[in-house]
Amino acid sequence: MLTFLEAAKKTGVPGIHLGVDGRNTHAFGFYEKMGFAELEQPDWGAVFGLTF
Known part of the structure; x- marks a missing residue:
């Protein structure tokens, strides 16, 4: 990932x-832990985002 x-x-x-x-x-x-933030929680799970 890194x-x-x-x-x-x-x-x-x-x-x-x-x-x-x-x-x-x-x-x-x-x-x-990788620095992503949870952006939203749709019914199926979650969307994470990381801005550089």
């Missing part, structure tokens, strides 16, 4: 967003 985020930054991407299935509870903590 390699991906660094590559995205180098190419000028302003940020990343992703969806996490609500059943994947471990992923919620993982993305929060």
Whole structure:
């Protein structure tokens, strides 16, 4: 993940967003530790975002 985020930054991407299935509870903590913030909670899970 760190390699991906660094590559995205180098190419000028302003940020990343992703969806996490609500059943994947471990992923919620993982993305929060990576610096992502929860943007919304649709019925199926959550959308996280990270601005560079």
